[in-house]
Amino acid sequence: MSSFKIFDIAGSAMRAQSLRLNLVASNLSNAETVTSSINETYKARHPVFASQLQDAMAKPGKVGEADTGTGVNVLGVVESDAPALAEYAPEHPLANAEGYIFRPNVNPVEEMTNMIAASRSYQDNAEVANTAKQLMLQTLRMGQ
Amino acid sequence: MAINFDNALGIHPLALQFRNQRAELLASNLANADTPNFKARDLDFQSVLKEAQGATLKLTATQPEHLQAPGAGGSLGVAPQYRIPSQASLDGNTVDAEQEQVRYAENALSYQFSLRLVGDKFSGLSEAIRGE
Numbered sequence: 001m002s003s004f005k006i007f008d009i010a011g012s013a014m015r016a017q018s019l020r021l022n023l024v025a026s027n028l029s030n031a032e033t034v035t036s037s038i039n040e041t042y043k044a045r046h047p048v049f050a051s052q053l054q055d056a057m058a059k060p061g062k063v064g065e066a067d068t069g070t071g072v073n074v075l076g077v078v079e080s081d082a083p084a085l086a087e088y089a090p091e092h093p094l095a096n097a098e099g100y101i102f103r104p105n106v107n108p109v110e111e112m113t114n115m116i117a118a119s120r121s122y123q124d125n126a127e128v129a130n131t132a133k134q135l136m137l138q139t140l141r142m143g144q
Numbered sequence: 145m146a147i148n149f150d151n152a153l154g155i156h157p158l159a160l161q162f163r164n165q166r167a168e169l170l171a172s173n174l175a176n177a178d179t180p181n182f183k184a185r186d187l188d189f190q191s192v193l194k195e196a197q198g199a200t201l202k203l204t205a206t207q208p209e210h211l212q213a214p215g216a217g218g219s220l221g222v223a224p225q226y227r228i229p230s231q232a233s234l235d236g237n238t239v240d241a242e243q244e245q246v247r248y249a250e251n252a253l254s255y256q257f258s259l260r261l262v263g264d265k266f267s268g269l270s271e272a273i274r275g276e
């Protein structure tokens with residue numbers, strides 16, 4: 001029965017949002033990891049979402065697919081291009097020859113708002129799956 | 145007199161099918177609330193009803209190369225329409241999560257309503273068969 005598609009759709013969204021939450025956790029936990037080289041510094045990581053419809057439309061000969069609901073695909077994880085923050089701290093044990101340490105380009109405010117948005121989206125989709133489950137159970141009990 | 149399910153149940157199974165398909169679309173709108181360039185879509189009950197009442201002629205695709213008419217992929221024969229966004233978003237996404245939630249809840253209630261009608265029809269039929 002096609003109702004199971006709702007579970008696929010909501011499930012794909014929950015998977016995508018939990019990946020986003022994982023990345024936020026990774027970014028926030030690494031926010032204070034200083035290094036002595038700009039190339040070794042942790043870079044903030046963010047997911048890239050695309051709808052499965054966009055993927056399906058890119059393939060030829062799948063016109064009819066467009067009429068049904070579509071889930072979320074995670075295209076990949078990108079590292080932020082923002083520059084690492086250099087800080088002059090000659091007394092720091094990790095300071096390089098010029099006396100600089102490098103902090104990751106993680107913006108804690110941005111990460112916190114990202115976290116709230118991801119958890120809200122996750123809740124929305126969990127609710128969708130829950131409602132669909134109740135409707136399915138009622139359909140199974142029909143006529144009794 | 146033979147029992148004909150189509151006559152006995154009327155339009156309600158079709159309504160259930162419509163609610164199911166609409167729930168799928170609304171779920172995908174909510175799922176893609178954070179997907180750039182995603183356009184929210186919805187089904188219109190009026191157009192589905194019109195389609196169901198005035199069964200229009202449909203072309204049959206006999207070859208895989210045949211182009212599908214709009215809506216041919218959906219089981220109800222009506223294509224979903226794109227929503228007109230109330231607020232433009234910078235990444236091209238037109239999903240308004242609150243609105244979609246409300247519509248999903250309303251659709252779920254309508255589904256339960258149709259389900260109740262079909263269920264009652266069935267219990268009426270079985271009562272008639274038992275002759276109680």
